[in-house]
Amino acid sequence: MSRPPLPSESPPSAPPEQPQRAARIEDVARIAGVSTATVSRALSDPERVSPKARARVMEAVAQVGYLPNQAARSLRSQKSRMVLVVLPDLSNVFFSRILQGIEDVLFEAGYGMIIGNLDGSPEKEARFAAFMATGLVDGAILLNGHLVGQTRDGQGSPAPLSVPLVALCEAIPHAGIPQIEIDNRGAARAATLYLARQGHGRIAYVTGPAGNSLERERFAGYRDGLEQSGLPFDAELVVPGDYTLASGAAAAEALLRLKRRPGAVFCSSDEMAIGLVGGLAAEGIEVPDGMSVVGFDDIEFAAMARPSLTTIHQPRRELGRTGARVLLDLLAGRRAPAHVRLETKLVERLSTRPAGGRSVTGSG
Amino acid sequence: MSRPPLPSESPPSAPPEQPQRAARIEDVARIAGVSTATVSRALSDPERVSPKARARVMEAVAQVGYLPNQAARSLRSQKSRMVLVVLPDLSNVFFSRILQGIEDVLFEAGYGMIIGNLDGSPEKEARFAAFMATGLVDGAILLNGHLVGQTRDGQGSPAPLSVPLVALCEAIPHAGIPQIEIDNRGAARAATLYLARQGHGRIAYVTGPAGNSLERERFAGYRDGLEQSGLPFDAELVVPGDYTLASGAAAAEALLRLKRRPGAVFCSSDEMAIGLVGGLAAEGIEVPDGMSVVGFDDIEFAAMARPSLTTIHQPRRELGRTGARVLLDLLAGRRAPAHVRLETKLVERLSTRPAGGRSVTGSG
DNA sequence: GGTGACGATGTAAACGATTACAAAAATGAG
DNA sequence: CTCATTTTTGTAATCGTTTACATCGTCACC
Incomplete structure (x- = not known):
């Protein structure tokens, strides 16, 4: 297709006022001299593309700083590479290390983490349930001990458990959801x-x-x-x-x-x-x-x-890690264990001593 | 196209094996007897639609349990209603209450929260930067004191600050980013x-x-x-x-x-x-x-x-709230304050006492 | 009754990727 | 060299919304 001739004063090298529109796959394809399909393949599955084409694509990608648009990607592929983590109270220190463990593993696998802080609010619960039903997340990890958004308003159907779930710490009385917990x-x-x-x-x-x-x-x-x-x-x-x-x-x-x-x-x-x-x-x-x-x-x-x-040590970070791993298994269609139990350990410190004995550390 | 005749025992009223495909806007439109445009308008801006049509749409929505697909929505509208919160260490108790404050406000405004736990990893930093550039989030709140993903690899252009940012607690030496902090x-x-x-x-x-x-x-x-x-x-x-x-x-x-x-x-x-x-x-x-x-x-x-x-109290939750509010202002195109300072308070407890005085509480 | 303004609706074109399918090119066997 | 097979590539449909634009009534006003 032929375009109308450009004004003579505008060499195509550096258009000055353009507000830097993000590069699309089409731009990369044009620069690399291949089709958009090839670009997509070169990025998602480099093996399926000839070394020559791959190199040209990579160069073009670097040149324009191309990053694939996530919305488009997940609309088409029906995968968001996002996981929802639902917990009752974000400010509770108990959860932060679990979250860290979850994040560790999710990140490694290329997943992002959306936090759902319930905070005792049914509205929040409903919204987070919607997150699962609208393709915003591929799966969820529940730290809250019960299913989220079990709203069956009006004649609505019993909200289908649209995405894979994993229950952490507290057991969820629902068959088919893997439980990660301590003994x-x-x-x-x-x-x-x-x-x-x-x-x-x-x-x-x-x-x-x-x-x-x-x-x-x-x-x-x-x-x-x-x-x-x-x-x-x-x-x-x-x-x-x-x-x-x-x-x-x-x-x-x-x-x-x-x-x-x-x-x-x-x-x-x-x-x-x-x-x-x-x-x-x-x-x-x-x-x-x-x-x-x-x-x-x-x-x-x-x-x-x-x-x-003196206390019982729970491997909180490891709990998070394990939960995330099991969810990833589910997402990948691999067989996941229905139940994982992690070891606890009694940590002896100074708040206990034998009955009747004398204190070892003389106090003041 | 004609299908092979179904076994006689399957009346079309309740197709049993169909894996419950999520309802689309088109289904709602068909049931309500209106166009998809009207459905979309009825949901996003009810005023723009006649009461009659609105009612029919709402009924159809309830009937099929319609929830708009987020990927499609954000692809078309170029808005994700998601905010990225970047912090150096998720397991640090100092941040959890700030997060809670942020979540409070974001939720209220209909936004979700994605957590970026840096954990000292440059890889993570790069990925979170990509979150901002790929339309995954509409804005970000930084708790980490520096800009994220300032990678200018190769001849790449200086990564454009693609979305509105707000700096919380630590100052970011970069003009145009609102700072929320204490004195x-x-x-x-x-x-x-x-x-x-x-x-x-x-x-x-x-x-x-x-x-x-x-x-x-x-x-x-x-x-x-x-x-x-x-x-x-x-x-x-x-x-x-x-x-x-x-x-x-x-x-x-x-x-x-x-x-x-x-x-x-x-x-x-x-x-x-x-x-x-x-x-x-x-x-x-x-x-x-x-x-x-x-x-x-x-x-x-x-x-x-x-x-x-005895210590200096920082209003952590309020810091989070304020940061989120300022970011929302930015996202809505409202004028946001360039700088917000929150009050601290000295909390007197029992770890201090006047010099030379005697202790009030007799120990042992 | 004609006309302009306005509100409600519908049609269809985006948005930006992935991917089914088809075509072309490369490879290998005979 | 031909033909079958495999690899590589391209074309175009598709994902499910939103929204620009066009259309159609309705109403008020002259």
């Missing part, structure tokens, strides 16, 4: 056994929120531990909490009100354990001399706390 | 003045990493504070750190080696302050009786620490 029950048993072996006969337990699936497991583990140690279960020693610092402090008061105080406490979260230590200190009871305390999670701060906290 | 210098001055007013004559300072733009400001503020209090500056009292717990602990040792010990220390981060407290305790010096300590940031743990930490 909460076994870990809680280990913590309880540890205290029992240190000679503590009355071991209290500060729970997480009722109804939480993790919590049920941990509570079961606590009872396992008691049983295995030949200790009696005493409902009086079970104090309700909700994983927060404040509930740990409240638990301290509750425990001190008991006629027969426990010599040790196992808390279902580090935050509660730290709150408990503070609450005990306010009443003049120092940890570990006055009481031994074990936490759960091994958050960053557990090691910094005073006294540093 | 680091003023806050550091306030912390120093506070200690001076408590009667401390020798006030040490534990720095952040050299070369950091925040750090320069804070150091200047420390000197301002000394000057304003009529105290001499003593280079011996400036101990290098890098914001980490470990460097705080190391600083403790350094300070204890001095012939004339300071009575108070101002640390450029809470983590260092907490490390310092631990390091001092290891040498038998308790805070605040043996030394007063002030931190910076007011991270979650500052209040939980023992002793709880």
